Amino acid sequence: MKQVLSVLVQNQPGVLVRVASMFSRRGFNIDSLAVGVTQDPDYSRITAVVCGDQATVDQVIKQLDKIVEVVAIQNLSHTSSVTRGLALLKVRANERRTEVLKLAEVFRANVVDIQENSLTLEVNGDDEKINALAELLMPFGLLEMIRTGLIGLTRGDNTIYKCEEIDEND
């Protein structure tokens, strides 16, 4: 089972290492880890896709909570949320170029580079969508693929800052 955790952290040097090394030290499996600054430059947000049963994910959350720079944690899998990742896919495309472009259209992927023998697509979406496109492109010759970790937000006006308030009252 995969769950998406969103973690608000103080933007201190080494905070990503601290979070990442906790995952590896305690043997937690993560699918992806994405980090970036928030609207407030003093804070960053880390999105981690964690694999494991519910007990494991609960333990991950508790261990994250012990890291001094961690301010709040939200489990996006437990609320209605949008998650997105970005992928770049370089495909061999000579005589079957139009087929590739058709597929790109269906997936609303953008062509970001086009050469005689290859073209590169940019696609965003959740994991499943990106995986589906990659699979369909495989027979054409998928030369390279690179993807960012997933990022996500809850739907509606609920924010991670509300989790923070609850935390403090506890």
Next chain:
Amino acid sequence: MKMSGAKAIVECLLEQGVDTVFGYPGGMILPLYDALHDTTALRHVLTVHEQGAAHAADGYARASGRVGVCIATSGPGATNLVTGLATAYMDSVPVVAITGQVPTDVIGQDAFQEIDIVGMTMAVTKHNFQVKDVNKLPEVIRYAFRIARSGRPGPVLVDVPRNVQTAKIDFYNLSPQCEGEWHLGAGSINLIDEAVKAIKEAEQPAIIIGGGVINAEAHNEIKSLAEHLHMPVVSTLMGLGGFPGSHPLFLGMTGLHGHKAANNVIHNADTILAIGCRFSDRVTGDREQYGAQKTVIHIDVDPAEIDKNVMAHIGIAGDLKKILIMLNERAAAKDFTNWWEVIRAWQTDLEIEVDESRLNAPLVMQNIVEQTKGIDTIFVTDVGQHQMWAAQYLKIEKPRTWLTSGGLGTMGFGLPAAMGAQFAMPDKKVIHFAGDGGMKMTGNELYTIAANCLPIISIIINNQGLGMIRQLQHAFYNKRYTACILPSKVDFTMYAKSFGIHGVNVDTLAEFKTAFRRALQSKQPEVIVVNIASENLVTPMMLPGASLDDYVDL
């Protein structure tokens, strides 16, 4: 007031009430040492080795409940602290380590004695910092102390580049901030009520206490609870002293080398109330079986400990004292006479008979219990067989009087930790135990003990070998003894004498009694070498990873 960063560190230490620091100088920490020169209110203890400084700070903290402080230079000085920090981390001991670092403009260039100590100690500290801006230095030092002390305590390292120590800042004193008080929330109160219900339904309950009880200073609350409910109490290695060792409700230590009666009680209990313990594998054996067919109520300050090792039916995270007080108010006493009959029978049937034909460690421990009655003692051990014998046979009556490396099991911990304990508690009699292996690891701290004239009694259980290793090879490797025999090439009494410390060899119980009686009177450091047979084994011994009633046939 304008002052250097180094002076500001000293001011911050004084603010925190620090009276003693343990350390070892070097180039990158010299500005701090220079600032210490004028500070009479702060005693600096120069140890023999930085590992000694870290263990001493740890021993100081364990014995007193205050934060222990150690100082080292960059590079090798800092790396020498690592084992000590890891030891404190595994046993949740509040320590602040301050390390020197190369100047900020050369960090990352493999400068002389540069090491990334922050990266290196991330896994063995509760938190760590490198301070690059002198203006942040005071707040970081203060924060380090707060982190070390609060919640589940632990070591914190602050790495200070040399140019940050020499840079000038405007310093203003600030008295230490009080921790925001933890309040029982509605959720916790509900859980306490569930626990009350579970105890009410229990026929065969038991309390198991761990080191968290000592950290939370919740010993009185546990005692009231156990007496009120008339429940049997067992302790982990780390919890010893959290409940009076000679109390009739106390059954001894549980775990790998625990008392059989104590293990039986846990194994057969239908409800266990685990307080401030983390269900280490040395305590549980097989974790699946451990919690099976019983209701587990787990109370700990660290929410991450609940459901980490053993799944709890009722898990309550928070301040142990507050939780226990409410639990005690709400839980009703119940008659457990039948259960107690079973337990008392185990106690008589399973008592270990101590062989009196020859001098051995259990006899020594029993005699120490007798001779130290009425004396305020602190027992400090190293790691190995002697540690287990001490845990089994000494009756630890009060918290913070049993100091041992439980989580990491660090050989070499004992002597420097004893030193730290004596500095923290000058009026208590500190009694240290070591094996002849561990004593060789950090025994040179006898030099520091001699230099400071600390009246510590060091008892070396000399079995001419790495006894615990020998025992494991005896039990699990077909008696193929490898790398565990230590030829008698050192006379520890002469070793002690080289530091000007009086030492004596004893070969019989009578000799031990006399030597120990004499040592107790002494105001000087004393060493007693107890020569025992190398074949002695610690019994009982659970099969590691098996259930609590599965013992090795030794």
